[in-house]
Amino acid sequence: MATVPLLRDEEAGAAALAVFDDIRAKRQTDYVNNFWRALAHDPATLKATWERAQAVMAPGALDPLVKELIYIAVSTANGCDYCVHSHTAAAKARGMTPAMHGELLAVIAMAAQTNALATALSVPVDDRFKA
Amino acid sequence: MATVPLLRDEEAGAAALAVFDDIRAKRQTDYVNNFWRALAHDPATLKATWERAQAVMAPGALDPLVKELIYIAVSTANGCDYCVHSHTAAAKARGMTPAMHGELLAVIAMAAQTNALATALSVPVDDRFKA
Amino acid sequence: MATVPLLRDEEAGAAALAVFDDIRAKRQTDYVNNFWRALAHDPATLKATWERAQAVMAPGALDPLVKELIYIAVSTANGCDYCVHSHTAAAKARGMTPAMHGELLAVIAMAAQTNALATALSVPVDDRFKA
Amino acid sequence: MATVPLLRDEEAGAAALAVFDDIRAKRQTDYVNNFWRALAHDPATLKATWERAQAVMAPGALDPLVKELIYIAVSTANGCDYCVHSHTAAAKARGMTPAMHGELLAVIAMAAQTNALATALSVPVDDRFKA
Amino acid sequence: MATVPLLRDEEAGAAALAVFDDIRAKRQTDYVNNFWRALAHDPATLKATWERAQAVMAPGALDPLVKELIYIAVSTANGCDYCVHSHTAAAKARGMTPAMHGELLAVIAMAAQTNALATALSVPVDDRFKA
Amino acid sequence: MATVPLLRDEEAGAAALAVFDDIRAKRQTDYVNNFWRALAHDPATLKATWERAQAVMAPGALDPLVKELIYIAVSTANGCDYCVHSHTAAAKARGMTPAMHGELLAVIAMAAQTNALATALSVPVDDRFKA
Numbered sequence: 001m002a003t004v005p006l007l008r009d010e011e012a013g014a015a016a017l018a019v020f021d022d023i024r025a026k027r028q029t030d031y032v033n034n035f036w037r038a039l040a041h042d043p044a045t046l047k048a049t050w051e052r053a054q055a056v057m058a059p060g061a062l063d064p065l066v067k068e069l070i071y072i073a074v075s076t077a078n079g080c081d082y083c084v085h086s087h088t089a090a091a092k093a094r095g096m097t098p099a100m101h102g103e104l105l106a107v108i109a110m111a112a113q114t115n116a117l118a119t120a121l122s123v124p125v126d127d128r129f130k131a
Numbered sequence: 132m133a134t135v136p137l138l139r140d141e142e143a144g145a146a147a148l149a150v151f152d153d154i155r156a157k158r159q160t161d162y163v164n165n166f167w168r169a170l171a172h173d174p175a176t177l178k179a180t181w182e183r184a185q186a187v188m189a190p191g192a193l194d195p196l197v198k199e200l201i202y203i204a205v206s207t208a209n210g211c212d213y214c215v216h217s218h219t220a221a222a223k224a225r226g227m228t229p230a231m232h233g234e235l236l237a238v239i240a241m242a243a244q245t246n247a248l249a250t251a252l253s254v255p256v257d258d259r260f261k262a
Numbered sequence: 263m264a265t266v267p268l269l270r271d272e273e274a275g276a277a278a279l280a281v282f283d284d285i286r287a288k289r290q291t292d293y294v295n296n297f298w299r300a301l302a303h304d305p306a307t308l309k310a311t312w313e314r315a316q317a318v319m320a321p322g323a324l325d326p327l328v329k330e331l332i333y334i335a336v337s338t339a340n341g342c343d344y345c346v347h348s349h350t351a352a353a354k355a356r357g358m359t360p361a362m363h364g365e366l367l368a369v370i371a372m373a374a375q376t377n378a379l380a381t382a383l384s385v386p387v388d389d390r391f392k393a
Numbered sequence: 394m395a396t397v398p399l400l401r402d403e404e405a406g407a408a409a410l411a412v413f414d415d416i417r418a419k420r421q422t423d424y425v426n427n428f429w430r431a432l433a434h435d436p437a438t439l440k441a442t443w444e445r446a447q448a449v450m451a452p453g454a455l456d457p458l459v460k461e462l463i464y465i466a467v468s469t470a471n472g473c474d475y476c477v478h479s480h481t482a483a484a485k486a487r488g489m490t491p492a493m494h495g496e497l498l499a500v501i502a503m504a505a506q507t508n509a510l511a512t513a514l515s516v517p518v519d520d521r522f523k524a
Numbered sequence: 525m526a527t528v529p530l531l532r533d534e535e536a537g538a539a540a541l542a543v544f545d546d547i548r549a550k551r552q553t554d555y556v557n558n559f560w561r562a563l564a565h566d567p568a569t570l571k572a573t574w575e576r577a578q579a580v581m582a583p584g585a586l587d588p589l590v591k592e593l594i595y596i597a598v599s600t601a602n603g604c605d606y607c608v609h610s611h612t613a614a615a616k617a618r619g620m621t622p623a624m625h626g627e628l629l630a631v632i633a634m635a636a637q638t639n640a641l642a643t644a645l646s647v648p649v650d651d652r653f654k655a
Numbered sequence: 656m657a658t659v660p661l662l663r664d665e666e667a668g669a670a671a672l673a674v675f676d677d678i679r680a681k682r683q684t685d686y687v688n689n690f691w692r693a694l695a696h697d698p699a700t701l702k703a704t705w706e707r708a709q710a711v712m713a714p715g716a717l718d719p720l721v722k723e724l725i726y727i728a729v730s731t732a733n734g735c736d737y738c739v740h741s742h743t744a745a746a747k748a749r750g751m752t753p754a755m756h757g758e759l760l761a762v763i764a765m766a767a768q769t770n771a772l773a774t775a776l777s778v779p780v781d782d783r784f785k786a
Contacts, residue, residue, distance in 0.1 A: 004363070081256065083246050084775060086260050103191050111201070131397050176760065205771075240375040251346060296516045296519050323490060344512075348518075348522050373464045374467060377467065377476050386399075495697030498641060509635075526776050559769070601728075638735075649689070
């Protein structure tokens with residue numbers, strides 16, 4: 001249960017509704033997911049987050065699917081269950097296969113364990129790794 | 132400064148040295164980085180970690196460069212400075228361009244901020260995101 | 263579902279019950295929330311936690327509402343859903359308005375993203391920021 | 394040592410330099426701190442981060458000093474040493490006294506410990522804490 | 525709800541089923557818990573994780589119960605609710621008493637708070653603590 | 656470099672000095688480590704932290720060495736370099752052998768990786784693991 005009520009369309013103000021409409025248009029779906037409905041209490045943050053997300057997740061030097069895999073990795077390390085779910089769904093929609101999902105999780109788990117080892121050992125950074 | 136001394140070749144036992152030799156052969160370099168020299172105090176974990184890392188990071192459904200980007204993402208979220216450095220270097224060696232690096236960081240930052248928002252709002256997972 | 267049963271008044275020992283009574287008296291309510299009922303299995307930690315919490319959260323150089331905002335920020339970064347809920351409720355009870363809540367979340371999200379960027383870039387601390 | 398070189402003014406491109414100039418003008422100082430010099434490799438993220446930071450940290454329903462305290466709290470929980478240093482300096486510049494600093498740290502520590510207890514006990518959220 | 529369906533025996537492939545059988549034989553129970561059923565989509569990671577877990581958690585210089593306490597501590601700090609539950613159950617099965625559980629939580633909470641204080645203060649490591 | 660100056664004996668106030676003296680007496684050493692010298696700016700938190708630490712780390716249902724191992728585990732997961740160093744030194748002083756250190760790190764790494772897998776898979780808690 002959220003710490004704020006999720007706003008239905010008829011409860012959202014004009015500024016929030018404009019973002020909902022843009023989400024619908026850009027994604028070509030009527031569905032607006034819970035994250036945006038919770039954020040709608042603060043239309044300024046809603047708009048800034050949605051606009052920045054579009055810019056960041058657009059095709060560029062990295063493929064949108066690769067960006068979704070990175071998003072899942074960060075969300076997992078930060079323990080955000082909502083984000084793990086929403087971006088796993090987004091990655092599948094962009095073509096993530098079960099084999100890719102499996103390898104993604106194996107890399108996340110490998111990193112988590114070597115992160116822990118390097119931290120517990122407080123390994124000094126090799127000179128050759130410094131920019 | 133590490134919580135254990137980094138082992139030079141002449142200080143490492145036979146089991147650890149065998150792993151050092153394999154690292155050198157597989158990577159075609161004489162250089163063994165500090166992480167493995169710190170782990171060498173425990174040859175069983177050294178060997179298990181090195182072998183699992185090779186299996187996990189090998190080409191498969193995901194490209195090795197993509198795997199390095201995911202590794203950087205997890206290491207950043209976990210705050211492992213050593214790992215951020217070593218895998219940023221590894222990603223560059225595998226072809227990560229400055230533009231790719233920039234987009235990687237933008238996605239990591241985007242995920243970190245929406246992770247925080249979703250957690251502070253405790254947004255319930257949409258039914259359609261559940262497997 | 264907790265990893266231990268929540269103790270009702272009639273299940274709690276005398277030492278735990280004394281803390282429950284103090285919670286009721288200080289907060290002027292009959293309600294003892296789940297956190298304390300779970301902690302009641304270890305009356306020493308229950309008592310130490312409750313007493314320290316009162317000392318720390320009391321008015322001082324910082325206003326109690328400001329302290330609640332800080333509490334929400336830490337709880338969000340640590341991913342503690344229970345704490346996010348209980349301290350969001352506490353902050354509202356102390357006067358947090360929706361506008362303040364929105365700004366709090368915007369700052370938390372801003373910090374989360376620049377934390378990630380600074381860590382991924384391993385930015386060295388400027389001399390002028392050192393005490 | 395950063396994972397990228399810090400860009401001096403003469404190494405930064407025009408877009409990054411324009412942000413540096415805006416930082417100098419808004420802060421009324423010649424000094425541009427290391428975070429922005431590291432971010433300057435990606436002028437789009439540099440500009441987006443600087444502009445969002447100004448909007449988020451401006452006076453509003455919460456005082457700018459309170460926002461800095463929240464920033465320190467998040468940065469501490471996320472283990473970002475650079476951010477802890479830069480925002481502790483910023484908070485002092487905005488009037489944080491040693492007494493306020495002490496109380497801030499006491500609240501952060503209190504939250505950290507109850508976050509851990511609530512997580513280890515997996516305490517279910519009380520109905521009355523739900524929005 | 526998991527991000528992948530939990531595989532029942534009749535849905536798992538031969539490689540995954542062989543691991544399920546080994547789990548049953550080693551633990552002398554018919555029950556295979558959800559973690560392994562979710563991992564079964566990727567039999568290679570399932571097998572590697574199960575085999576490494578057995579090696580790591582076996583009696584050695586540290587007692588298996590002590591290893592379970594350490595596992596709970598890490599899982600708590602990482603905010604993994606599933607792991608907190610499964611390893612609290614495992615620790616109880618290995619003889620963790622309520623008094624031990626209480627002391628474990630008190631140490632976890634103590635560490636969490638001093639971790640936060642040391643990070644917020646950025647305390648430099650004493651020379652005598654370096655290896 | 657700390658965010659506050661470390662206080663030498665002659666700079667500390669009477670209340671902080673009394674804690675320093677107690678640390679010296681209880682530990683039977685003249686050395687007061689940096690953590691306490693940084694905390695000395697806030698004598699109330701210094702005293703509360705020192706007193707709670709003594710109560711929590713005392714022999715009880717768990718051995719003091721086991722408590723130090725748990726402390727290292729939490730400090731690693733929280734990424735606190737100072738705490739990893741100080742408690743690794745404390746554990747060695749209490750009898751942690753290299754073999755024990757190696758097994759501790761192997762368990763920490765194992766937990767870190769299964770924490771990540773369980774979170775990325777969002778595995779639902781088995782009914783039998785609930786209290």
